Amino acid sequence: MNGHAGTIHSVSHEETLGLLDEKSFSDVDSGSSSLKGYGSAPHNYHFLKLPIIRLFYQGPPAVCLFFVISGYALSYKPLKLIRSQNYEGFASTMSSLTFRRIIRLYLPPAFSTLMVVILLRLGVYEWTRTFANDRAYMRNVVEPHPERLATSSEQVWHWAWSMFKFVHVFSWNKFGGSTSYDVHLWTIPVEFRCSIYLFITTIAVARLRTSVRFLTMLGIMSFTYRNQRWELFLFYSGMVLAELDLIRGAHSPAPALPILEKTYSKKSALSGVIWAMLSILAMVLMSQPDARCSDTPGWKWLCSMIPTWWQEEGYRYWQSAGAILFVLSVSHSPRWQRFFNTAPIQYFGKISFAMYLVHGPVLHTVGYMIEKRAYAMTGIEGWWYNFGFVLSSFVCVPAVIWAADVFWRLIDVPTVKFARWFETKCIKQQ
Known part of the structure; x- marks a missing residue:
């Protein structure tokens, strides 16, 4: 899921530049045209805006999925140790996760933004x-282009201070730690804050009985929800889903059965249909338009x-609900699991973080050069503008994937x- 969401998230930032060029892009109050819902205005009836279809280019639902998956992945092993009452292993695991988290989240972005400095x-x-x-080409969102300062020393110091502020842990201002060298990285400080809260909560509920732990999490999540901290709520949701999977043994190998006992039951068929329908409902909820939802x-x-x-x-409201329901549905659906375990999706899962880090710099350099040449070939009148954009994507998207692969191998x-x-060099050996 992480790989699939990462690919969509990267593509979404290219798409917002102008895939759905309509007259409505000038309607500043209601957002760019691609963010609006199907039928929200007389000219908003493009099929790409239909529910589920829009998930192939809509970025915010992918962010919601990221946060649920992060909460799940970070809490799965600690919860497994808790349930086996291996508190010594739990303490060691939590110490390791907390110690390494800042390195894992911040060192790769330091390299990717330093690369931007060099290119500048x-x-x-x-x-x-x-x-x-140029608004003639950027007809949806005009992304900030990194600024080139007067001298190299000034640029490096500006980058260093930007990285210092990037470790933004003292407020919940969404863009408080965002760096001008790549505005897409605003989620990194959010991930770090939510990770620390998740670790603290996991330690706090570690010795509680399962029923009490769930009741405690219900109270914490209710408090988080009422305070509109949707990102932290998604992390906590991932934690709850992880324990539910542990309870039912979702990741335990199934016992081998004789061939005659491997019968296809109506109950399993009905269960598959129900979870398939719930996954569709989840994708519909994730398709909540980013703008003019009420219209x-x-x-x-x-x-x-x-x-x-x-x-x-x-x-964020219904997209968050959809992301939680989708992860829950996938965890109960063998068909979805087979899809996400295919080799291409697994590969994109491996490079997803690298793709997230490099897609901005690649888009603002190679991508814009390719787009400019594509528009020179097709023109920008009417649907020729869209054709030029799609034509450039055949080069831009592979370029992002290639750069992500290189970054993954060399840096990530x-x-x-x-x-x-x-960590091994720093910890006290027993």
Whole structure:
């Protein structure tokens, strides 16, 4: 799921530049055209805006999935040790997870943003600066183009201070730790804060009985929900889903049965249908439009159910619910699991973090150069604009995947190994 979500998240930032070019892009108050729902206005009837279909390019639902999966992955082993009452192993695991988390999350972005600094000093970003700010081409979202400062020393110091502020743990301001060298990385500080909260909570509930632990988590999650901390709520949801899977032995190998006993039951067939339907419902909820939800047919009633006290982005509400339900459905669906265990999806899972880190720099350099040439070939009038955008994607997307693969092999994998090595050098040997 992480690989699939990572690919969609990366593609979404390219798409928001102009895939759905419509007259509505000038409607600033209601957001860019691709963010609006199907039928929210007389000209918003493009089939790409239909529920589920829009998930192939809509970024925010992928972010919600990231957070649920992160909560699940970070808490699965600690919860497994808790349930086996291996508290010594639990203490060691929690210490290791907490110690290595900052290295795992922040060292790769330090390398990727330093790469941006080098490209800035080489003048590569200047080749596309005019194009990056030209509304004739950027008809949806104009992403900030990193600024080239007067001297290299000034640039490096600016980057270093930006990285210092990037470790943003003292407030919940969403973009508080965002770096101008790659605005897409705003989720890294969020991931770090939520990880620390998750670790603290896991330690707090470790010795509770299972029933009491679930009741405690219900109270914590209710408090988190009422305070509109949707990102932390998703992390906690992943933790709860992980324990539910442990209880039912979801990841335990099934006992070998004689061939005659491997019968196909109506009960399992019905269960498969139910979870398939719930996964479809989950994808519909994740398809909540990012803009003009209350004007979108089929969403007016659901949007009216969002509490009036909810001041966060409205689209996070049902997208978060859909992400939780989707992970739950996949954990009960062998068909979905087979899909996510296929070789291509597993590969994208491995490079997903690297793709997240490099897609911005690649898009702002190579991507913009390719797009400019594509538009020169197709023109930008009417649907020729869309055709030029799609044409450029045949080069831009593979370029992002290639860069992600290189970054994964040269930076991401060594970072994981370095974190483990560094920990072994620092811990007290018994």
